[in-house]
Amino acid sequence: MANLRVFDLQRFALHDGPGIRTTVFLKGCPLDCVWCHNPESKRYSRQLGYLEKTCIRCGRCEEICPQKVHHISEDGVHTVNFSACLQCGKCVDACPGRALKIFGKDLPHEEILKIILRDRDFYQRSGGGMTVSGGEPMMQFEGLWELLRAAKQEGIHVCLDTSGQADPEKYRQIADLVDIFLFDYKITDAKLHRQYIGTDNRRILDNLDLLCGLKKDIFLRCPIIPGINDTEEHYRAIAKLSGKYDAIRQVNVMAYHDMAKGKAEQIGMPYILAEKKTVERDEKRQIYEKLKEYGCLHLQES
């Protein structure tokens, strides 16, 4: 039985599919989107996280770490050498205030399911359920499949949030266990796709075609990042897709927000879009209007 590497588990999730849901976030992603709102999800490997504002500079981490990852200067500046960290977790145990943590916990699917089932009554009454997100959950296919099968056996509604970048055969295998695919559609232009995401979008579009052919319900999730994909070409393509496939039940606009900045800092990663601002309500409204103009169907606020 395979464990799943989880970096977060969010209850009362209201934005990852219908109704009240619990979202399981799995670690690791084959893509490398520059705006990724979960930078801690990108690598499969476990990662040390440090939250400066809860650190009380007690120095216990520095004392205990064999790799000398932590250093607290006399004037109270805590520097973390992330690259030296072997994720042994000793500093996390020693930290009295939970300023340190390891992103990535390996959990058997049964344990995850137990937490999922605690909110069963809320799912039933709201038409909600479990969502598995990431990272790219398909990267942990074996454990994912077991988790989804167990959830299905319990009668839990399942959403799978996927980038579309995975082996088509695996999508075929898992399709019956998923009620709704939350399928990302990020950039239309193949060249830009490679530039901002690290790969072209051919496989993603093929997989979308595949799932639609299997008549699975799809919510098309479209992150809109100003300056990157807020182009007419892209809006037009989204609108076109919404008309092309009956399986696409909803088109969700995911307007850019800057939460990733703080999270990237926590794991010692650079964040390229540091200057970019969250898209506010009015701008979001304009994006909707544009998509509507191009004839986008099933547009839903998200």
Next chain:
Amino acid sequence: MYWKEAYKIREKASYDGYATIYNNEPRLKFPELLDYMEEFTEVCKACKEEHPAIREARCLDAQFPQIMLGIMPNDLFCGREDIFPLGMNAQYINSEWGFAMNFDWFDEKIADETISKADRRRLAALREYWKDHTSTKKFLTEMDPVDKIYMITGGVSDGTVLDLAHFPHAATALQRVAGIFLDYHKLLDYGLPGLLGLIDEKQAEHPENDPNFYEGMRMAIGTIKKTLLWYAEEADKLLETETDKRRRADLEEMARINRKLTVEKPSTFREAIQLVIIYNMVDGAREWGRMDDYLALYYKRDLESGLIDEEEAIRLLTSFWQLMIVKEQVTDDRVIVGGLGRKYPKEADELALVIMEVSRRVHDIVPQLTLRMYKGMDQRLYDKAMDVIGEGCTFPMLYQDENIIPGVRKVFGISYEEALGWMPLGCGEFTIDHRIIVSPNSVLNMANVLWGTINGGYDSTGKYRLTPNDTFLTDYKNFDELWQVYCDNVEYLTDVSARNHSRGYEIIARDMALNLHNILYDGCMDAGKGVIAGGCVKCGGSDEIYGIVTCSDSLYVLKKLVFEDKVISAETMLKALRADFSGYEAERAMMLSADKFGNDLEEVDNMMKAVHEMVCEKMLAISGKYYGLDCFGMVNINNRDNTTYGRNTGATPDGRRASASLTNANNPTAGMDRNGVTAFINSLLKARNDIHFGVVQNMKFSKETFNGQRKSIIYPLMDSYFGRGGTQAMINVVGREDLENARREPDKYANLIVRVGGFSARYVELADDVQLDILNRTLN
């Protein structure tokens, strides 16, 4: 008003821009007030030896019409009353009851050199007499010296008042009879003349009873009539100069109704409301009961006959609401709509919708509108309630009958039919409509019980004794030993509180018969006895606990970190707490990062459940033990005193700093419920609901979630909560930004209403630490 309640009183300016007219304009000039207080004192002295019913009736009558305020420009009903620095009240004023004096006011005036020497001598003479004759003084003087150690820990400033706010204490008891729900159906069905007839009838039926008992009731009704007539004359006077046509019509109607009610029972909606207001005011009761039901037929008839339309009903009720608002009794004024057991459910539902609309429009902190829900309830009521809540009114509060009635039956030992009359009084304590009195007079600060338990019986300063044990945290070999002493302390203090609570009732019963209550409480007229003298079906009390979660989270930390994992020694823990964590930041960080109640985590939630059950059972065990306490139980409802009592409670092992707020009611520590609202609700549902006398919970939602996803998320969420046994919810729909901005620019946020605990308040009028407590609560 001459009497400052513990919370901030609004200044006159707070009413700018409101239709409500400020009450704080004394009608009597200072010399008149002084004359009056002397006359009142003479009456009290003269009837000192008389039967309590007669004495009370004479003293009541001596206050009217002097303490009444006139008709204000927007009033459609008569019923404004001042609170004098000296008087007698069947309910309570600032936690005092019976014959009460505001000594602070007197001291201030006696020292005021702008007042003539002669007048100051007169004031001093009054003070001299009353310092030994107030009801509270009797209560304190006769208190067992040992009890005094625990109950007030030196908190008696000069032996005249009970000062609970400024000294640490673990337990105490007030002297009062609160939570009066009169039988308004009976009042309206009989009218004043009918009630007089009924009193005669009952006296004739029961020659074995003391005739004074009935005479007192008759005299009290006489005082009500006198008040009505005084107001009728006031209306006449205003008519002499009033030129506005509509206002003239209203004044004429007020004069007509007031005169009519002295000789006839009410027949219209407007007449019925006037009678309810005037009776309630003279009686001193503070709750309005099942208004949708007792006014239902009047509303329906007037609507059908075309006498009024819905807008006119709203206009009338708005004026009624305004009379409640100016009284500033923010922890009372319950108006209850909906629920099982109403006489006219269908008609009442129509009025309930109107009542909710009035509260939506008036948008103020009283009445404390309450919706009793039940399976099969008209969906329109629920939808309307959610609309009103969604506008940030904090009202109505929601209660689920099916989840409450079985517990009420059990803890009060009554039948299903009787239990249908359950009412949440003041902040949410259960009582039974005009049948059982359950005054919440006792208080237990759970966190200070813990302090006593781990600190040799003393508070964090080591100066005030809180509990009878002499043991320290360092003396306990394991958690079970500590737990046992903690339980023993709860039992001991509950008993001390209940004993004094009972003693308070006895003192009251010697002083007053509670005439106007007795007329409208089942059983009294037949028994020939007052409501707390064995006259009504049952009489009981409740003990209000504070900081249960502060305490259970703390006990969990002690169990886990000190006794099981041994990562903090008992000695270090005690030192850290006494030092308010100064020099122990790392230890505090460990305490804070320990699991906390409200996250659906089994072990720590079970600790809360265990504390809840233990304290409920200890308190239920008092039932039947003392005079006037046929039923006795725990209430976990809280107003703002989780904050005021917190000020005198040392640092606690959950990581809370000294003087910070204790947890409110059944809720997690503010901001510590981090696993989402579903986890929070699952945690709430773990504590048993069939062993207490009322528990409340606050839920805070953003406007976006509550209004934007009402049907898809909020309805299912609440369905799940109430469907799985949830009894009550107080829902605050507010933005964090609003709260933050209101702290910066209070002038712009006068309208921002929040639910504090067992009462609602204008956010900007709350004390700073209470504001913070609310700001820190998790926003879903």
